[in-house]
Amino acid sequence: MTPTEIRSATIARLAIAFAVVLAANPAITARAAGDAAAGRALAFKNCVKCHGADGKGDGPAVAAEHISPPPGDWTDKEDMSEHPDVFLRNIIEQGGAAMDKSARMPAFGKKLTPAQVDDLIAYIRTFSQ
Numbered sequence: 581m582t583p584t585e586i587r588s589a590t591i592a593r594l595a596i597a598f599a600v601v602l603a604a605n606p607a608i609t610a611r612a613a614g615d616a617a618a619g620r621a622l623a624f625k626n627c628v629k630c631h632g633a634d635g636k637g638d639g640p641a642v643a644a645e646h647i648s649p650p651p652g653d654w655t656d657k658e659d660m661s662e663h664p665d666v667f668l669r670n671i672i673e674q675g676g677a678a679m680d681k682s683a684r685m686p687a688f689g690k691k692l693t694p695a696q697v698d699d700l701i702a703y704i705r706t707f708s709q
């Protein structure tokens with residue numbers, strides 16, 4: 581092989597190795613979008629008592645448990661457009677306190693899988709579409 585042939589063979593091998601690493605690592609490649617219907621079921625179980633069935637942040641626990649500040653309004657397009665998915669993921673997984681927000685927002689990282697959090701994010705986004 582000439583030096584040029586060796587170089588292009590090496591580049592081809594590196595490209596294949598890189599593709600294999602990407603395919604094997606879901607954290608590098610984009611995760612498939614969540615399933616909003618599955619997210620709705622999860623929210624009814626875990627979130628609506630505070631966030632409300634209509635996502636407005638006025639679930640029954642807010643008044644009953646004096647939660648102040650109340651959860652945000654997921655139907656507020658302007659507000660929600662300022663929250664990237666990574667913020668939604670972090671506050672759902674780590675809770676409000678970890679994000680310098682109200683500690684009344686619980687952490688669900690131990691209770692829910694990353695795929696379930698994707699489903700919840702997809703569901704939350706349906707309110708501001």
Ligand code: HEC
Nearest residue numbers: 626627630649650651652668672676681682684685686700
């Ligand atoms: C015990 C009440 C409570 C429960 C249950 C709860 N949250 Fe929250 N959540 C809050 C409060 C209060 C805030 C507002 C924090 C702040 O702005 O300081 C909040 C904030 C959030 C935010 C940031 C945007 C916003 O609405 O202010 C997201 C996203 C969120 N919660 C998702 C969820 C999801 C998903 C669940 C269920 C898996 C859930 N929460 C369950 C109380 C709750």
